[in-house]
Amino acid sequence: MLHNITENGRLGESLDDIFIFDCHGHIGPSFVHHLPGHDATSMIRSMDRLGIDTLCLSGMASICGDHRVGNDLVGEAIEMFPDRYLGYACINPHYGKETLDELHRCFDVLKCKAVKIHPMFHAHPADGPGYRPVWEFATRKGCPLLTHTLGGDPTCSPKMFDALARDYPQVPILLGHAGNNLAGVAEAVEVCRHRDNVFLDLNYATIHYGVVEHLVDRVGVEKLVFGSDVSWNSLSYSLGMILFAKLSDENKEKILGLNGAPLFDVTCEKRIQGNRP
Amino acid sequence: MSLRLFDCNASIGRKIVPHPWEFSTLDRLIAEWDHLGISEGLVYHSLAKEYSPAVGNSRLMDEISGHNRLHPCWVLMPAYTDELERPHLLIPKMIARGVRAARIFPSPPVPLPEFTQQLHRFPLIPAVCDELLGALEQHKVPLFLEVMNFSSVLLVGWDSVQWILSQFPGLPLILSGVRHRDNRTLYALLDHFENVLIDISLYTVHRGIEDIISHFGPQKMLFGTGLPVYGGGGSLAQLTYAEIEESHKQWIAADNLLRLLQGVRSAP
Numbered sequence: 001m002l003h004n005i006t007e008n009g010r011l012g013e014s015l016d017d018i019f020i021f022d023c024h025g026h027i028g029p030s031f032v033h034h035l036p037g038h039d040a041t042s043m044i045r046s047m048d049r050l051g052i053d054t055l056c057l058s059g060m061a062s063i064c065g066d067h068r069v070g071n072d073l074v075g076e077a078i079e080m081f082p083d084r085y086l087g088y089a090c091i092n093p094h095y096g097k098e099t100l101d102e103l104h105r106c107f108d109v110l111k112c113k114a115v116k117i118h119p120m121f122h123a124h125p126a127d128g129p130g131y132r133p134v135w136e137f138a139t140r141k142g143c144p145l146l147t148h149t150l151g152g153d154p155t156c157s158p159k160m161f162d163a164l165a166r167d168y169p170q171v172p173i174l175l176g177h178a179g180n181n182l183a184g185v186a187e188a189v190e191v192c193r194h195r196d197n198v199f200l201d202l203n204y205a206t207i208h209y210g211v212v213e214h215l216v217d218r219v220g221v222e223k224l225v226f227g228s229d230v231s232w233n234s235l236s237y238s239l240g241m242i243l244f245a246k247l248s249d250e251n252k253e254k255i256l257g258l259n260g261a262p263l264f265d266v267t268c269e270k271r272i273q274g275n276r277p
Numbered sequence: 278m279s280l281r282l283f284d285c286n287a288s289i290g291r292k293i294v295p296h297p298w299e300f301s302t303l304d305r306l307i308a309e310w311d312h313l314g315i316s317e318g319l320v321y322h323s324l325a326k327e328y329s330p331a332v333g334n335s336r337l338m339d340e341i342s343g344h345n346r347l348h349p350c351w352v353l354m355p356a357y358t359d360e361l362e363r364p365h366l367l368i369p370k371m372i373a374r375g376v377r378a379a380r381i382f383p384s385p386p387v388p389l390p391e392f393t394q395q396l397h398r399f400p401l402i403p404a405v406c407d408e409l410l411g412a413l414e415q416h417k418v419p420l421f422l423e424v425m426n427f428s429s430v431l432l433v434g435w436d437s438v439q440w441i442l443s444q445f446p447g448l449p450l451i452l453s454g455v456r457h458r459d460n461r462t463l464y465a466l467l468d469h470f471e472n473v474l475i476d477i478s479l480y481t482v483h484r485g486i487e488d489i490i491s492h493f494g495p496q497k498m499l500f501g502t503g504l505p506v507y508g509g510g511g512s513l514a515q516l517t518y519a520e521i522e523e524s525h526k527q528w529i530a531a532d533n534l535l536r537l538l539q540g541v542r543s544a545p
Contacts, residue, residue, distance in 0.1 A: 009510070010314045011279065012517030012526075034460035037484035046484065050518055181428065182296055207427070207479070209309075209508045210298025231483040233457070238481075240514020244313060 005252050009243035015051030019268045021257035022052050022235075024146060024176055024201050024227025027073050028060035038231040040077035044084060046235050053257065053271040055085055055230070056146070056264065058116040062090035067102055075110030083271050086264060087112035088146060093122055093130025103137045113264055114144040119155035121148070126156050127164055135164065138171045144263050146174040146201065146227075151184020158187035165195035172197050172263045174225060177204045178215065185211060192219045199263070201227035202255065203238050212245040212255075221251045225260035278523050282513070283531035284310065284318030286421070286453055286478045286501030289340065290333065292323045293393055299505040303340055303347065306504060310346070313502070313509050317346040319378050319534070325352035326382055327393070331361055338374065348538070350378040350421065353413075354397050355405050364412030369543065372416060377541040379413060380421040386434035401437035403444075410441060414448035415545035419537040421476065425454040427506075435462050442470040449474065449537050451499060457482040467493045474533070478503035478512050486519040486529070495525035499534045 008015055029038055037043060038060070047055060057077055059070020067090055074087040089106030091099050106112040115138050119126040126147055138145045145168075149158050158179045165173055178200040179188035192198045202224055206212050215224055228238035242255055261268050287310075291301045300306070301323070310318065320341060325333025330352040341347040351371055356363045362370070371379075382396040383406075389395065399405050413420055422441075424433045432454065441450055453476040455463055460482065466473050467489070477486065478501035489497060500516055502509030516529055 006312075009514050009517060012514075012519075033458045034464075035457065035483060036488035042484065045520075049520060204481075207481075207507050207511060208296055208298065209300075209505050211508075214298055233481045234483045234485060234511070234515050236518040237511035237515040239518075240511040241508060242510075243514055244508065244510025246312070 005243055005249045009240055014049060015256075016270075018051065018253055019257040019261070019270055020050075020052045020054075021226065021261040021264075021266065021268070022055045022228050022230070023174055023225050023260045023264075024203055025055045025057045025230045026060045026063070026232050027057050027077055028070060030060050030232070031064065035231045040080050040085070043230060043235070044081055046230070047084065048272055050236060050239055051272065052235065052239075053084070054261070054266060055228075056088060056114065057085050058088035058090040058146075060232075062092065062116075063118045063121045065092065067091045067095070067098075071102065071106050071110055071112070074112065075106075078111050086114070086266065088114050088116035090116040090118070091134060093124045093128065093134075096130050096133070099130075099133045100137065103134065107141065114146065116146045118148045120150055120153050122155075124155060126160050135168050135171065139168050142170050144172040144174055146176055148176045149184060149188065150177070150180040151182070151187055158184055158191050161198060162191045162195060165191065165198045169197055172199060174199050174201045174227070174263075176201045176227065177229070178202055178206070180204060182208065185215070189215065189218045192223050199223050199225050199259070201225055202242065203227040203229040204233060206241045212241060213247065216247060216251060221247075221254050222259055224255045225263070226256045278526075279314070280517065280527055280530040282313070282315040282500060283534050284315050284502050284504070284509070285451065285499040285534050286476050287318050287320050287504045288323055288326070289320055290323030290336070293327050296506065301505065303344065307344075307346065309502075309504055309509065313513055315502070315509075317348065318502075319350040320347045321350040321352055321380055326380075326396075329360070330354055348378070349374075349376045350380055351376050353379045353381055353409060355399050355409050364409045368412045368416050368418065372418070372541060372543050377538045378419045378421065380423075381409075382423070383433060383437070385430070385432045386437070387431070389430065396432070401433065401440060410445050410448060414445040416542050417447060417449065417540050419449040419451055419534075419541075421451045421453055423453040425456065425459065427479070429456070429458055438466065442466065442473055446470070446472055448472055449540075451476050453501070454479055456480060457485065460485075464492065467497055473497070474499055476501040477515065477529070478507060478509075480515070481511065484520075486515060487521055490521055490525060495521065495528045496533055498529045500530045
């Protein structure tokens with residue numbers, strides 16, 4: 001039975017009729033905080049319950065000190081659930097000699113399809129020399145690049161990506177968290193409005209009342225993609241911010257999957273039938 | 278299953294610095310509750326937080342008069358300066374007027390950069406807070422304490438939280454603003470103290486509700502939205518989609534808070 005999407009959320013019903021593509025997830029534990037459900041099987045269980053078809057993963061360890069450990073976890077998850085997980089290759093720019101070899105290993109061996117950078121954690125600017133090989137690799141592959149953003153942060157404030165989007169026009173750039181705070185949202189909107197290859201991942205910034213509707217109004221619904229940041233953040237909490245937004249179901253479906261999947265060359269088709277509670 | 282939802286964390290009134298999309302009126306709050314399917318909730322007034330508790334609490338009572346879906350939550354502070362009546366006089370009067378919950382806004386442990394972020398500028402130390410917290414404990418009035426803001430800045434020191442919990446074991450203390458970054462502290466407090474609960478408005482922990490229930494049972498969490506600053510949809514979906522018993526969802530949705538409110542004593 002087809003339900004109104006908001007009503008699905010109120011009742012906690014799996015979104016069986018809607019294709020959902022989650023462009024932002026992490027696998028593995030974190031030294032920063034306790035993450036109860038960070039393993040591949042646990043996240044699939046949650047995805048089934050909510051009706052999430054595909055989740056794009058990067059390794060938490062890649063954001064930390066050893067990108068090989070993180071990327072291996074991503075590869076294992078893809079091997080376990082090849083129809084459900086899509087991998088980001090993520091490197092730590094402080095080990096620059098390894099960068100290209102690791103990126104190639106991620107794509108050729110681990111079956112990753114996109115790249116992720118976390119300038120804030122790595123304390124290295126998104127346009128710094130350690131990340132330039134990543135941008136160039138993404139250009140050659142023509143694959144999406146997801147970046148952490150935070151308004152006001154010298155490594156990844158959204159305005160920094162205006163020049164990067166200009167310099168690497170073949171790379172679809174996903175601004176993770178859409179700026180992450182109110183100042184960042186304002187910057188992200190400006191960049192997104194002026195660059196065709198920039199998209200906003202709605203996780204977390206949208207926790208503020210009214211932000212989703214504001215972003216639809218300012219950048220257009222086609223530039224918005226769903227990212228939950230699971231397991232760093234809650235999958236259901238992130239989903240709820242879209243389910244309960246004051247948007248048409250048609251626009252919610254675009255944000256939840258129809259906009260994001262084509263950037264990764266993923267077909268928008270339902271992969272699961274969720275478990276209705 | 279449709280839950281009866283009781284919002285433990287909402288406010289009305291104008292703020293010094295509202296974010297661009299938030300609202301301030303009672304009518305808008307009710308409209309948002311209707312959108313989310315929330316039947317009622319505890320509400321405090323921004324004037325009580327950001328101007329004067331006496332003025333804001335009074336304004337709250339005027340504004341919500343006749344609205345049976347809104348339940349008042351007063352903002353309190355130590356009364357040695359006579360800005361409020363002394364607690365042994367005020368708390369019984371407060372309860373008699375139907376106010377069964379309170380909030381306090383003590384100084385943050387480290388001064389924050391903006392002048393207005395220092396909140397009510399009193400520390401959580403015995404000489405300052407024994408009288409107020411003792412009176413609240415005697416009457417079993419649930420006390421809400423915002424421990425962290427959106428930017429993960431600590432608004433109350435964890436040593437102060439531990440002091441309240443250990444010195445006032447009969448005082449239900451609800452921690453707002455807690456998130457995954459606090460779990461290593463939060464779980465220890467939940468393990469040691471019976472009187473601590475959390476408001477899940479900002480508890481954006483993946484499988485966090487399930488994990489807390491598996492460790493501590495379903496009675497430690499209260500549903501809240503954070504409206505009008507936060508949207509509430511995330512908090513609601515985290516509850517409706519939780520992989521827990523339906524009865525436990527209902528406890529978190531409303532029953533845990535209702536039990537606390539019903540436990541308030543008009544006489545010590």
